[in-house]
Amino acid sequence: MTKSIxxxxxxxxxxxxxxxxxxxxxxxxxxEKNASIGGRARIWEHQGFSFDMGPSWYLMPEVFDRxxxxxxxxxxxxxxxxELDPYYRVFFNPSEFVEITPDYQDTKRxxxxxxxxxGTMLDDYLKKAHYKYDVAMDQFLYREYTSIFQFFNxxxxxxxxxxxxxxxMDRFVSRSFSDRRTKQLLEYAMVFLGTSPQDAxxxxxxxxxxxxxxxxYYPMGGLGAVARAFARLAEEEGTRIRTNAxxxxxxxxxxxxxxxxxxxxxLSADRVIFAGDYPYAETELLGKDGRSLGSGYWKRRILxxxxxxxxxxxxxxxxxxxxxxxxxxxxxxxxFHSIFKEPEWPLDPCFxxxxxxxxxxxxxxxxxxNVFVLVPVAPGLDDSDDQREEYADHVLxxxxxxxGEDLRVQQKVRRIFSGRDFMxxxxxxxxTALSLAHTLFQTAIxxxxxRSRKLKGLYYTGHYTHPGVGVPMTVIASEIVADxxxxxxxxxxx
Numbered sequence: 001m002t003k004s005i006x007x008x009x010x011x012x013x014x015x016x017x018x019x020x021x022x023x024x025x026x027x028x029x030x031x032e033k034n035a036s037i038g039g040r041a042r043i044w045e046h047q048g049f050s051f052d053m054g055p056s057w058y059l060m061p062e063v064f065d066r067x068x069x070x071x072x073x074x075x076x077x078x079x080x081x082x083e084l085d086p087y088y089r090v091f092f093n094p095s096e097f098v099e100i101t102p103d104y105q106d107t108k109r110x111x112x113x114x115x116x117x118x119g120t121m122l123d124d125y126l127k128k129a130h131y132k133y134d135v136a137m138d139q140f141l142y143r144e145y146t147s148i149f150q151f152f153n154x155x156x157x158x159x160x161x162x163x164x165x166x167x168x169m170d171r172f173v174s175r176s177f178s179d180r181r182t183k184q185l186l187e188y189a190m191v192f193l194g195t196s197p198q199d200a201x202x203x204x205x206x207x208x209x210x211x212x213x214x215x216x217y218y219p220m221g222g223l224g225a226v227a228r229a230f231a232r233l234a235e236e237e238g239t240r241i242r243t244n245a246x247x248x249x250x251x252x253x254x255x256x257x258x259x260x261x262x263x264x265x266x267l268s269a270d271r272v273i274f275a276g277d278y279p280y281a282e283t284e285l286l287g288k289d290g291r292s293l294g295s296g297y298w299k300r301r302i303l304x305x306x307x308x309x310x311x312x313x314x315x316x317x318x319x320x321x322x323x324x325x326x327x328x329x330x331x332x333x334x335x336f337h338s339i340f341k342e343p344e345w346p347l348d349p350c351f352x353x354x355x356x357x358x359x360x361x362x363x364x365x366x367x368x369x370n371v372f373v374l375v376p377v378a379p380g381l382d383d384s385d386d387q388r389e390e391y392a393d394h395v396l397x398x399x400x401x402x403x404g405e406d407l408r409v410q411q412k413v414r415r416i417f418s419g420r421d422f423m424x425x426x427x428x429x430x431x432t433a434l435s436l437a438h439t440l441f442q443t444a445i446x447x448x449x450x451r452s453r454k455l456k457g458l459y460y461t462g463h464y465t466h467p468g469v470g471v472p473m474t475v476i477a478s479e480i481v482a483d484x485x486x487x488x489x490x491x492x493x494x
Contacts, residue, residue, distance in 0.1 A: 002027045003489055006260055006269040008247050011039020012471050013462040014275030015230040015241075016067065016478030017485075022237035023071060024486055029269075030239055031262065033246035033276075034425060037231045040433075041471070043224035047413055048365040049313040052222040054433075056354045056372060057192070057324070059210050060472040061217060064226075067475050071233060078229035080220045082359055087216035088324035090188075091402050092181050099322070100185070100212065107212060115179040125176055125186065129209035132163055136206055141467045144480050145445040164202035166440070172202035184328040191350075191376050194304025194434035194469050196336040201440045218323060218359045223471065250274070250285045250458065257457030271457045271485055278435070278448055278464035280427035292453040302442060304434035304469065305339050305376040306419040310392060312371040313364065313413030318355060320405045321371075325353045327402050335376070340437075343378030345391050351375050351399060371407060373399070379430040383420040392416055435463040443468070450481045459485055 003026050007018045010032035022028045036042050040054030061081065068075050075081070086099035098110045111118030164172050169187055177183050187197040189207035219226045231241060249261035250272060259268040274281045279298045282291050329335055329350050338346040354372040357364040364370040375395055381387075392414075400406045419431025429435075436442045447466045452458035461481040467473045 003270045004268065005029070005271045005273065005485065006031060006267060007273045007275055008260065008281075009033075009039060009275035009462070010037040010231065010241060010243070011275060011462065011474070012041060012227060012230060013474040013478050014039070014273070015227065015234050015239075016475050017273055017275065017461055017482050018239040018241075019230065019234035019237050020070065020478060020482035021485060022234060022239045024482075024491070028234075028239045029267070030234070030241045031245040031247055031260070031267075032241065032243045033427075035243055037241060037243065038224050038227035039275075040426065041223045041227040043222065043228075044311060044415070046311075046415070047313060049311075049368070049370050049413055050222065050224075050363045051311040051313075051370060051372065051415075052224050052354075052356065053309075053311070053417070055223045055471050056356070058217040058219050058223065058226070059470070060214060062214075063472040063475050067479070068233070070479075071237070073233070075229075078232065079225050081217045082220060084216050084218055084323050084359065086322055087211060088326060089322040090185065091325070091327040092184075093330070094402050094404070098181075098185075102215060104212070111182055111185075114181045115177060118177070118179070118182050121176050122182075125173075125205070126209055126213060129205045129207075130213060132203060133206040133209045135163060136203070140444065141473075141476050142479060144450060144484055145466060164205070167202040168198060169200040169202045169204060170197035172205060173197070180330065181328075184332065188326060188328060190438075191305070192434075192470065193438040194432075195302075195437040195439055196333075196340060198333075198336070199302075199340070199437065199439050201438070201443060203443075204438065216324070218356065220360055220362075222356060222360070222363065226471075247276075247285065250281065250290070252286075252290055252455050252458070255454065255456060257455055269457075271459065271488065273459045273461060273481060273485065275460075275462045277427045277429060278460055278462065279429040281460070284427070286455075290452075290455050290458075292455075293448060298429060302340070302437040302439055303379050303430060303432045304437045306379040306381070306422060306428075306431045307417075307433040308375040308377045308388070308391065308395070309417040310371075310373040310395070311413065311415040311417065312373065312407055312411060314369040314371060314407065315365070315367065315410040315412050316369070317367065318369050318371070318405055320403045321353055321355045321358070323355060323358045325355070325403070327351050327399075339376060339378045343381060345377060345381060345387075345394075346375070347394075348398065349375045349377075349395070351395065351402075353399070353403075368412070373407070377418070379419060379432040381419060381431075383418055383431070388416050388418055434469045436468075438468055450477070450484055457488070 086101040108119030190200045352374040357370040422428035
């Protein structure tokens with residue numbers, strides 16, 4: 001008989017896992033609580049605007065290429081990529097900004113303009129980052145960890161100093177660079193890994209290789225279009241996808257998974273793969289006897305930030321923004337402090353603005369702009385209607401002061417999405433947008449396991465598990481967990 005598998009969650013991790021297992025001949029059903037697929041990468045369409053609701057950076061194209069190659073396809077058969085130029089603009093203050101472009105020599109000149117010898121130091125820095133990236137891709141990312149000795153293996157022990165596993169990012173960067181601007185250009189990606197440069201392992205310097213060497217791309221139609229491509233691929237392989245189907249209970253008997261409940265409906269399955277919010281499954285969908293990680297475990301974890309987001313549709317064009325625009329506060333440690341140390345709404349925050357209509361005019365009415373505003377904030381903040389409206393106005397004033405662009409002028413659409421929405425739409429623990437922060441002891445073997453310790457047949461995938469946060473990482477996680485599930489039926493490796 002064909003083995004049945006239920007995947008809970010139609011984000012990247014769930015869809016990618018489902019397609020792989022369907023290709024192997026399993027009967028796979030994906031259950032999604034929301035009305036549309038994509039998880040955090042959903043698309044919101046309103047008054048002629050098409051907004052990416054979550055992820056907006058397309059990085060590490062080789063991960064997607066490798067994934068689609070498993071099915072004998074190219075990504076270009078499902079969506080089209082455009083390399084951005086510039087990759088992004090960064091404001092340091094109202095009168096100073098730089099742009100990082102596909103021209104590496106131009107990037108070196110930027111670093112030379114900010115710090116004496118900066119371009120030469122960047123050469124050395126990126127050479128080391130490239131080495132770490134190759135080692136990570138070859139040795140660490142595409143593998144399951146069941147023992148600490150698999151992580152701290154001979155190669156790790158032999159090359160640990162070169163990988164800077166035990167050193168913090170900020171200290172590592174400061175050994176080569178002294179200007180706060182050059183340091184921020186090399187450290188900013190830590191926010192998108194859900195941590196601060198002071199706490200992130202220096203191994204994550206690989207992110208500078210990812211954007212400056214491998215490039216920053218945009219999939220036409222947005223990241224939501226890529227999620228739809230994964231759904232199409234899964235359905236082509238035989239996966240059944242059900243939306244508006246919220247799992248209310250994970251069923252098991254005698255330590256073994258038996259299926260799930262959707263309200264009064266019971267669905268049987270030989271395996272269940274949970275690709276939603278890991279803490280929610282453990283604390284709300286399982287009985288105490290089925291939990292591997294209880295509420296105490298999650299309370300002791302360091303959470304990634306939540307996000308204060310605004311989706312803004314303008315009836316005019318913007319001149320001071322690029323597709324990706326960032327602002328780094330001079331003392332950005334104050335912003336990190338307001339997230340990780342003493343949670344509060346940051347007064348002079350760093351921010352990120354994406355204007356995808358610069359590259360993809362179809363995402364906004366003619367002559368308009370599609371604007372996505374993001375401010376990292378602490379999870380669990382008071383998120384009342386009055387508070388979020390007040391903070392939205394504060395952020396827009398701040399953006400006007402830094403960039404010279406008032407995003408309220410000819411504003412046709414404005415929607416706020418923050419902590420309480422992450423909880424309502426995704427059951428996100430305390431409203432975190434990105435799961436667990438990537439500190440040393442929340443990396444690789446130290447992240448929650450793909451396999452339940454208590455229940456045979458229950459698996460997890462997504463940004464809580466190894467390798468972690470980010471769309472490419474969840475796609476990699478799908479390959480890992482699909483392989484583990486396949487082997488659990490006594491089959492050989494994929």
